[in-house]
Amino acid sequence: MAINDETRPAYGTDGIQDELLPQEGGAPAGAISPAEVPTRGEEDAAMEETEDEGVDERLPCGRLLSEVWEAEDQGTGDPHLYECPHCSAARAELGLLGDTVRDVLASEPDDRDGQGWDTTALTARVMDVVRLELRPGRPLPLGETSEDLWIMEAAAAKTVRAAAESLAGVHAGACRIGPPPEQFVPARPTEERRRPTHVELEVAVSDLAPLWEVADGVRERVRMAVDHELGMDVAAIDIRITDIYADEDDDEEIGMPGRPGHGRSGSGRAPAGGWEVTLDDR
Amino acid sequence: MTGDEREQRVAAAAAAALQVQGVAFLKPGLAGRLRASASALARTGRGPDRRRTDPAAGVRVRQGTPWTAEVHIVLQRGHRALDVTRAVRSAVADSFGETPVRVTVTVSGMV
Numbered sequence: 300m301a302i303n304d305e306t307r308p309a310y311g312t313d314g315i316q317d318e319l320l321p322q323e324g325g326a327p328a329g330a331i332s333p334a335e336v337p338t339r340g341e342e343d344a345a346m347e348e349t350e351d352e353g354v355d356e357r358l359p360c361g362r363l364l365s366e367v368w369e370a371e372d373q374g375t376g377d378p379h380l381y382e383c384p385h386c387s388a389a390r391a392e393l394g395l396l397g398d399t400v401r402d403v404l405a406s407e408p409d410d411r412d413g414q415g416w417d418t419t420a421l422t423a424r425v426m427d428v429v430r431l432e433l434r435p436g437r438p439l440p441l442g443e444t445s446e447d448l449w450i451m452e453a454a455a456a457k458t459v460r461a462a463a464e465s466l467a468g469v470h471a472g473a474c475r476i477g478p479p480p481e482q483f484v485p486a487r488p489t490e491e492r493r494r495p496t497h498v499e500l501e502v503a504v505s506d507l508a509p510l511w512e513v514a515d516g517v518r519e520r521v522r523m524a525v526d527h528e529l530g531m532d533v534a535a536i537d538i539r540i541t542d543i544y545a546d547e548d549d550d551e552e553i554g555m556p557g558r559p560g561h562g563r564s565g566s567g568r569a570p571a572g573g574w575e576v577t578l579d580d581r
Numbered sequence: 582m583t584g585d586e587r588e589q590r591v592a593a594a595a596a597a598a599l600q601v602q603g604v605a606f607l608k609p610g611l612a613g614r615l616r617a618s619a620s621a622l623a624r625t626g627r628g629p630d631r632r633r634t635d636p637a638a639g640v641r642v643r644q645g646t647p648w649t650a651e652v653h654i655v656l657q658r659g660h661r662a663l664d665v666t667r668a669v670r671s672a673v674a675d676s677f678g679e680t681p682v683r684v685t686v687t688v689s690g691m692v
Contacts, residue, residue, distance in 0.1 A: 359641065384588070438687060441663045448666040450688040454656070457691055530663025 358385040368393050437477050439496050441531055452476050455529055459500060462524035463517045468505030472541060475499040479534070495534035498525070503542035514538040587642055590650070590677065595640045597672040598652050598686075603660030604669060607639030608653035608689040639689070647681035655690040662688050 357363055360383045367389045370377055380386045436452025452475075460471035479497040498521060504513045518536045525533050598604055639653035650673050656662055666686040673684045 359643075435689065441666055441688075446667065446670065447683065447685045448663065448670060449686070450662050450666075451690070454688050454690050455662075528661060530661050 358383075358389060360385045362386055364389055439476055439531060441529070450529060450531065455525075455531065458524050458528050459498060459521050462520040462528075463500060463502055465520055466513070466516050468507055468546070469513065469517055470503040472501035472503065474501070495532040497534055498536040499539065500536070501539045501541045503544055504540055505546050506543050507546050510540055510543075514540065587644070590642045590648070591640050593676040594642060594650050594652065594673045597676040598640065598654060598669045601665060601668045601672050603657050603665035605655045605657040605692045608655055609638045647683050648677065649683045649685070650677070651685045651687070653687050653689045655692055656688050658691055 358367065360379075362379075362383075362385070367380060367386050370380055371390050371393055380390060435454075436456070438449040439452055439455055441448040441450055455476050456474040459474050459476065463469050463471040476496050476498050500517070500521065502513075502517060504510070517538050521536050522533065525531050525536075595607055598607060639655075641651040643649045652669055652673055654665070654669060656665055666688060669686045670684045673686070674682055
């Protein structure tokens with residue numbers, strides 16, 4: 300077990316979590332020193348490049364979906380858009396989306412004070428969809444090499460987080476699933492990507508149980524879920540405790556394990572400067 | 582290969598994948614997902630509007646030696662991802678009959 304004095308933003312590919320975390324210069328600062336993980340910055344840069352390329356959908360005819368939509372909006376009259384079945388389907392899909400938006404706008408407001416639509420829920424749902432679409436994470440291998448079966452990291456992370464939160468007092472945060480960080484090499488060939496994966500999960504826990512006990516419990520739940528619900532081959536599951544919060548019935552401040560006097564406020568957040576506890580499955 | 586042939590392959594592969602237990606639906610495109618999400622909100626409590634969802638949105642087929650079929654599925658919770666993807670792979674391969682095909686199956690989400 301390692302206790303670090305700094306808290307670093309998550310570098311995982313959990314889209315929602317990452318979106319909320321500050322990052323400087325495109326590469327998050329880390330509690331893990333560059334000397335320990337020299338390829339992390341390269342990994343992030345490579346992932347960003349890959350994601351930039353992967354954000355837009357390329358149709359089988361070679362056109363980008365964004366180009367087709369833009370041409371449709373601008374009415375360029377490009378004959379290809381009408382002759383190509385793929386572009387025609389994309390244009391039709393855009394038309395249906397527009398119809399839906401118009402339907403929503405034309406329907407009755409859902410509030411009772413006559414102020415119109417509360418767009419908060421709609422915005423949240425749309426952003427959930429966009430995040431999942433644009434930040435699906437890595438494809439992770441399922442089954443044998445010859446089977447060519449995959450699961451996207453964001454989908455697998457949902458299962459991992461749900462398993463962790465099945466334990467009372469545990470709140471799951473960022474989750475990274477992929478090759479061991481120290482072995483990550485950008486632009487790996489497919490065969491390389493099929494190695495057993497490595498799970499890194501951040502959790503906030505209540506102060507009612509010893510950290511090692513909680514970490515072991517989380518690890519066991521995650522291991523069972525990954526095996527029973529996904530069928531994914533996992534080499535290691537590392538649990539990073541990033542926060543300890545007081546149970547509502549417990550008003551006393553909590554000292555850091557092994558660090559007497561380093562208490563935190565009753566808000567349940569880590570002190571300025573941060574701390575974290577990592578319990579590696581190695 | 583004509584466009585019709587490819588379309589038939591796509592439709593057959595999509596139908597085969599959708600028959601597999603544990604497949605909620607095939608991964609729709611971004612527009613389809615936004616549309617379903619917005620529709621669900623407008624039709625409170627009745628769930629996503631799948632009437633307009635393209636059933637073959639998550640299937641791509643390319644001719645070659647062998648043919649390749651990429652299938653993106655959304656998994657129904659309670660079903661094991663590995664078992665479902667294996668079943669989808671087998672079903673899609675069967676939909677090609679005697680034609681050799683390399684099938685890739687990816688779980689893109691869960692509901």
